[in-house]
Amino acid sequence: MTALRAPLSRIVANPWAQAGLALLLLLGCYGLSSGTVQILSFVLIGIIFAQSINLLTGLAGQISLGHAGFFGIGAYGAGILAKTHGLDVALGVPCAMLLAAAAGWLLSFPAGRVKDVYLAMMTLGFGMIFFEVVREWSGLTGGTMGLPGVPSPTLRTLRILGVKLDGTAYFQLLLAITALVLLLMRNLTQSRIGRAFFAIHTGEVGAGSIGIPPGSTKRLAYALSGALAGLAGGLYAHLVGYLGPESFGLTRSIEVLVMAIVGGLGSIAGQVLSVTLFTFLPERLQVFAEYQFIVYGLILTFSLVVLPRGIGGLLLEPARFIRPRALRAAAALPAALPPAEGGGVLEVTGVTMRFGGLVALNDVSLTLAPGRITALIGPNGSGKSTLVNVISGLYRPSAGRVVFAGHDITGLADHQVAAARVVRTFQDPRLVPHFTVRENLLLGAHRLQRHSALAALLGLPAAIEDEARHLATIEAVMALTNLTEVADRVMATLPYGTRRMAEVGRALLAHPLAVLLDEPAAGLSEAEMERLAQVIRDMKAMGLAILLIEHHMDFLDDLVDDVVVLDSGRVIYRGDIAGMRCDREVIAAYLGTEETVDA
Structure with a gap:
């Protein structure tokens, strides 16, 4: 496996290979059944959702057991804006993203004061509060009866900027959005922002000593993570056409966290592989549906013991955190020490x-x-x-x-x-x-x-x-x-x-x-x-x-x-x-x- 990591990593990082895979999915979906296209759509939404927890936990080191709350804010936000207020999906989903980002930013203030198990409990509490609000606020969310009739290709009611979309067209839109999210995530990890996230993950005191503000850096991580989860939730709402509280409970939070850990925290490609596996696997293992938490627990234990760096760490070499273009540009510049200058007393x-x-x-x-x-x-x-x-x-x-x-x-x-x-x-x-x-x-x-x-x-x-x-x-x-x-x-x-x-x-x-x-x-x-x-x-x-x-x-x-x-x-x-x-x-x-x- 070690011998295969280098060539696999080069293939995964090759932009031509990425473009070829995207083109294959873009055109190949016409030959697939509507059920398969829908499952692939769930995969794409799951990838975006997993990247949100990867950003917050894998990069910035902030544990979250209530991420379904951000996902739900995006879903209900987009669904309510489209169904109740008639807002076009092209505006409704970005607005839902902003709502989820704002929720993440607000949560970062109390979350920034605690660590480890206390942070996990706080985020779990956030998820539980959201679940109860959705279930009890029947005038807005439909309560336990749910929110039906959200514009969806399944219901043949989805229009974006006046264009009607069926399941295949919506899948193609999801593919484009997912590709953009993955590109932005790669750029983020190779930027000063992503490196700052890793610095506070390793140690806030060390980060602060070189001018990286831990508080505002964590707030940015929560806001960006909330925005990605909200985007996934908004797209999910328009895929299924019906929203119920049970879709945004503890199970959803545990599910995405397990996906992220098994994929390899910090590994973008590992998240893609893990989500694909976890989306298709339940379809083949319906007999274990009643024992979902047990199965997730066994998979997670196996991964932590046998694959501590996840699927991404097993199959791929670790990603680097400086853009190759920046390294090439630096090679053409003269190397000079910081300028000597008189300091203050x-x-x-x-x-x-x-x-x-x-x-x-x-x-x-x-x-x-x-x-x-x-x-x-x-x-x-x-x-x-x-x-x-x-x-x-x-x-x-x-x-x-x-x-x-x-x-x-x-x-x-x-x-x-x-x-x-x-x-x-x-x-x-x-x-x-x-x-x-x-x-x-x-x-x-x-x-x-x-x-x-x-x-x-x-x-x-x-x-x-x-x-x-x-x-x-x-x-x-x-x-x-x-x-x-x-x-x-x-x-x-x-x-x-x-x-x-x-x-x-x-x-x-x-x-x-x-x-x-x-x-x-x-x-x-x-x-x-x-x-x-x-x-x-x-x-x-x-x-x-x-x-x-x-x-x-x-x-x-x-x-x-x-x-x-x-x-x-x-x-x-x-x-x-x-x-x-x-x-x-x-x-x-x-x-x-x-x-x-x-x-």
Whole structure:
């Protein structure tokens, strides 16, 4: 199977193969029975619906057990607008999409405050509320009696822009819409929007540190997912001609989630294969209709145990997240590092941080100047990482101020601090493991990319040119950080030292003026530390203000300009490294009787 993955992936990704399949279905449907055409229509609607959960869960990592609610909003919205208000389908379905998108956007606010099982329960509650509203609001939805008479090719009442459509013509329309949805989904995953979804999926703190706002990114994911589910629901309403509450209950939500997981979350082609399988399989296994949840549970268990990456992961190579056109355009551009420019002074004044009765920082002050490297050292638990968390926006201090370039950034969210060009790294690299080195570095340039969301979705030249400029910069940064040879290697397959260097490179791509490096040399070999030291010197030469937390005294000796030592949350020394080695309070608190400590 491994040997077949590469050729299968090339075939699936080939636009001529895709066009050939679409043309075959477009023309071949004339020779099929009306029943088969209808089943194929259900497949196409299921593909759109599955892509909605793939976007929200597979890309953005937001669990949903109530997706039938969005599907139902689209279905009832389109059905009511067409039957009750006489609105043309060409307007009714887009309006239903907007309703479902609005519902997704509104749900994202409470959903953004919870995670894991609580998020699953919240979305389940949303689906149950929708089901009860549909069942009880008989004046609008028909209640338990349902909503009959929705314009449909089955009832021979469907007209779109004055043109009457039969089952075959409606299938052809669904085919065109599905092809467009798949194209947009591919463009989305290879755009700054899709990469941002994957970043918050992997870790919201890591995403925020490079300027990706987790809150608004999740709201966008919910809105787009709701819109796709609403589109599928609107098309479903006009396919069946009758809407009843039972079509939008928990079963529908579980069904689409199982399809998405079995297909492979994050895999567009895997969703297509999974939906096709799950649509045709029940037709052949009617005897198991009463045991649907048991069958779904067995299939899901088998998939998670035997095929953890789903059908798509078994048959196809993982998709990549940068457009080939952008890579080709970047190859024609000169590779240049981010421009050297004078940065602002970062001033920490009287910062105190309390956690209940624990005082983690006590009236700490320091200054980071452009073109200087300041080491922040001290024993474990002295408050070093807490201070970095305060500066970078993860914590709001109990007292004190943080000012950068004359602007008060105290208490700003982490992505706002990154937007102010104060960027940090972490003790453990916060990278997207299934991204390549190049893709991870491109995340650093997320906030600098200026093309619109529409340009990203449609793959317009503005988006290609914008990404190409940053990809050219990535080539220079990879040369600086010695990452060129592993540019297209998946991050999870690389050694720890390479990941550390990649995180430093990603921070550089954010065009910072101040960089906070939290133990960047931890776990590195001597050769890797020498390379890292040179990179930090190059960053200093760019005019960056650098704060370096580190335990390796030998690493700091010839590198830093000044040192600040913390102990129990307070500053006990401020000066050069030579003076620190002789300071009695520092020796007693940190260095001990030996002048160098390697911890």
